Amino acid sequence: MEVFLSVSFPLGVAGLYDFGPPGCALQANIVDLWRRHFVFEEEMLEVDTTILTPYEVLKSSGHVDRFSDWMTRDSVTGDVYRADHLLKAWIKKHVIEAADATPEAIADATMDLAKLDGFSPDELQSKFASYGVLSDLGNSLTPLSPFNLMFGTEIGPSGLLKGFMRPETAQGQFVNFKRLLEANSDRMPFASAQIGKSFRNEISPRSGLLRVREFLMAEIEHYVNPEAKNFHPKFESVSFHSLPLLSREMQSSGSEQVCMTRVDHAIEKGIIDNSTLGYFLVRIYLFLLKIGLHPDIIRFRQHQSNEMAHYASDCWDAELLTSYGWIECVGCADRAAFDLTVHSLKTKEKLVVRERLSTPVTELRVVAELDRKAIGITFKKDAKLICDAIALAQEDPVLMEKILQESLDRNKVAVPLAGWNSERSSASCPSDFVEVPSQMLGLRKELTTTHVREYTPAVIEPSFGIGRIIYALLEHCYWVRAQDEQRSVLSLAPLVAPTKVLIAPLLSQKSFEDLVSNIALLLKSKGIATQADCSSATVGKKYARADELGTPFAVTIDHQTVTEVQENIPATVTVRERDSTTQIRVFINDLPDLIENLVQGKLHWNNQLLSKYEVVQCSNC
Amino acid sequence: MEVFLSVSFPLGVAGLYDFGPPGCALQANIVDLWRRHFVFEEEMLEVDTTILTPYEVLKSSGHVDRFSDWMTRDSVTGDVYRADHLLKAWIKKHVIEAADATPEAIADATMDLAKLDGFSPDELQSKFASYGVLSDLGNSLTPLSPFNLMFGTEIGPSGLLKGFMRPETAQGQFVNFKRLLEANSDRMPFASAQIGKSFRNEISPRSGLLRVREFLMAEIEHYVNPEAKNFHPKFESVSFHSLPLLSREMQSSGSEQVCMTRVDHAIEKGIIDNSTLGYFLVRIYLFLLKIGLHPDIIRFRQHQSNEMAHYASDCWDAELLTSYGWIECVGCADRAAFDLTVHSLKTKEKLVVRERLSTPVTELRVVAELDRKAIGITFKKDAKLICDAIALAQEDPVLMEKILQESLDRNKVAVPLAGWNSERSSASCPSDFVEVPSQMLGLRKELTTTHVREYTPAVIEPSFGIGRIIYALLEHCYWVRAQDEQRSVLSLAPLVAPTKVLIAPLLSQKSFEDLVSNIALLLKSKGIATQADCSSATVGKKYARADELGTPFAVTIDHQTVTEVQENIPATVTVRERDSTTQIRVFINDLPDLIENLVQGKLHWNNQLLSKYEVVQCSNC
16 A cells, blocks of 8 residues: 555665655654653653663573574575464465365364464474475475574674664563662562564564564563552542453354453452453454544454463453454453563562561461581582572572471482572483582471561563554555546544644735635644645645545635735634635634644544534535 | 762673663753754654664775774783773883983973874874883783774574674664665755763773763754855854854863853854854754853864765764763764765765756767777677776766866776775775777767756764763763762753752651642653652752752642641742742642743843742751
8 A cells, every 4th residue: 555655765775665755754653652651651761771681681581591482495496484474374285275185184283373383383283294395396394493583793893792683672671670660669560661662583574564573662561569450549530441361161162253351340250360361362452442543443352371471470462453353452361470570580689578567477387507618628619609599589488488498308408509490300411400408408397576577479470562553554545536536535633633723825926825824833832743735736636635645724814814914804714624625714812722622632524523513515625 | 989880880891881760860851851952843764774784884884994993912811902092001100100200201291182083094003112002911912903993793594694893873774875865855964963872892891981882863964055065044143152162273272261152253363164064063052052061162173184985075073071081972074975875885875966957058078989899899798887997987077077088188097896986096906997999988078968966965963972972961060069978969950950940848647748749740741850758758858959950949738838828828839940949839820830941041030030939048958
């Protein structure tokens, strides 16, 4: 569609697009609204962290090891394919659409397609074998290998310091958690936010603006006491809203039909995990409506258990309906304490909240009194790691109970040298453990009084793909006038439209054009973006051009205007609305307030408004 | 200084800083003002082009070959030094500050320091030899080598597609010139603009926020007919402004003292090259004043001839005075037609303006009628390149005159296979030329009528380092109250301050705190950023904290407020101004308009304003 070409400029390299002036202005307006809707209204702490991210940060977060897609190469030409895309296309073409396919084969293949996104690398590889997948040229393929999706680079001249262009803006917020908590005077819960570019080195970018290598994100990290997730201070203000939900259960039963459900009911029924998550789902929904998306093309789809990260407790995607189907545009995940925990472990800097207890708690807790000398003699260079691990474990009473039990059962304890963590069983290989005899640990139960409670906050993360939202919005707002296929219209909401007002002199004569700059100045002083069209085109052509760019209003200087000015009586212009093409006659002096109210949504172009003005009949609209 | 720590978070890797909440908000406000001052007021075409830039673009622009600093290594440890920094430090320490330095040696060394920034690589290397420079550890150094300052990466999985993180936002605008001209309905002059992150892999980052590896830029490319540079349509509106100029001549005569000069006079005297450049210098100056910089710390320094790129015709830096001395924060260069020409040559897509002449021009021009057959037989694979080069040359009548002359003088013409360009003599090696006999070119003079004139626009480029401006602004606005060294103040202009209003209940009692959210809502509805402080600190402490963050106004809910509310009479609060600490009593209902006008600069906190209100005496201010 032409509108996308005027909005985005392909760079000649797949997956990279520039935004031209209308796209850039639309994006700036949406970002501005986002900032007001979330950061400003919710008093979030916005940060601007670097795109260039040191290796260590993304190693801790797991991106270095796990942020990969699987690829395979044509064994002759070396052409690269993304494994899941290739398999999907192969199954469709060679089984489902094959002339000689049996019903059984089609049923199996359909099942494989449905499960494909959840396949492990081994399953994927074995499907390549069983379907006998070949390259586009009919050549055999190399075994699948992982391809990390981060763009790497080297920082400084030494060649020793590796870095990446960030794949998301979240990590920059997590590593600053301690400073953010401080900036918030240690009050919980609170949220940080960041708007900025992220980068993913897609194996095969596709679907226009939907799967690109550089994109604008806006992410919120809401930090909350895991025990207080079900109490959000502002939940009451949104509890009555209904959301178009497609829950895990509905998907399992094969339904694609959303169910409009009040958010408070969804939480009561356990469909949405907690009220903090519910609060943000409503706020996301209200934002999407505010920028002009129709409710019919919005749905919230819950992740299936196998889609979610192992640490996440619930996750919903706001999906928008496009010509490519339902596309994830906003993710809203309850990430539990995972992120802050992994960074804490790596940097040894505790990312926790310390909360003074109103009444101190006295309880029996397991404490360790280490025999450091014996540990030193026995374990030599590992001694310090062992002592550190035990010291860290002491902050977790439940873990210490387990350690005591192990000590009683086996008379020794397996101490992980990197410290205990939530992924202990899977992440560490056996050689990372050291068996320490119980007597060196000096474990015993002791009455302990605690004045301060420490906890690692859970994180609720609403994450917006601004580029995808813009794409869906453009598709959604584009239509063609019934009477004329050449006349396309972009019905952008006035609040986000790049230009609010076209100023069009009816004739290209000096007496008409002289008034253009006066009116432009009048509107600009109110902060209203205007564009004048003083070309020799007909006014109908001028309207059509502005319609294509989504400009919601047009002010026309006509014969009557010029006569009124010459006769020195209060002058009027016509104001045209884009979608209805109706026009009204307005005093120039009333113009700034009228347009401002229309743009801000304080006034609506409806019969009530029209009844207050002279409606003009026009043959060029 | 503490303020910088709260604004910027070091990442543990030199040259990378995160902006925390106050820094991020300050930056967002400055960017918003920039957009309104330049893009909006001047109707510039703002674009958002990718950070990730294909190799070819930066090869064309010259960055791949020439965007380097010179480095040297400790021959034992491998430690890397930036050559000019090391030499500068060495000369200072080992000559100028040496106990046994002779007056002659000091004079020579001082001269070398002054000229150091202009040294060629060979000169630099010979100075290393003559001063006997060693590494910090006293080891010998490796020969100087260039280090390219761009961060490189690989795009896609093939490993064949190289790219860089852009070192400036300008190139993304140049490559889109044709689309931008179209979007502007082919009208000239016009400007494009871009705000975004850029990246430079500094050898040794230093000076805090001044020399970093990732930074926010805002760049304008103003395209103008080279013959119309001295006519800017809006120049009259700024011609009367005076600028603090430090011209090339003043610097040559050893002066460091700026001269306040009216911009129209400076252009008449030939100090500033043309009125388009003059117009932008004034607009830059007004922007710097608007964000709150004092005129005393702003100067415009003209580049010396040896500082400028060979293609530039004039260049001025807006420098700001910081504790590191005068620092370039905005560059404003007349880059002539260089950028559009190099991209045209590389992509063979003409980046020119076609202007319909009001009266067609008929003149004798040199035309070529190529003997393509002979060229084909003689030059085989080079034949097409030769024909293309001649076709391109025909668009430049002056060049064709030269070619004809060469043909007459030598009976053959040296045709550069890559086409003629402005850098012909230096850029191409002899093997890139082919001697073509005159008879194959068929050169002759012919009466030609031209209806359309083509020209490559000149580019005037104001380029803002937002991070550096923020740094200078913070230094400039920071001071400590005379009566108390612990009480620091950040006197940010209300327009850019992160938070506009502190809301402080005098006591942490429910009757006081209940009013906080009402007042916050009232101000937020006007779009005014507020922060409430309901901690148990004294109100004096609350003021002090807000002063440190640059919050210009504080609204205090005191006993009188609470009483008035309880008695149901129109309630009042006090409003305190940060710098003067004076307070006035204001009706709550009047608050939104008063604060909005103060923030927008429509009202000023002066005696005239104070005389309209009850001034409150306060012991805690």
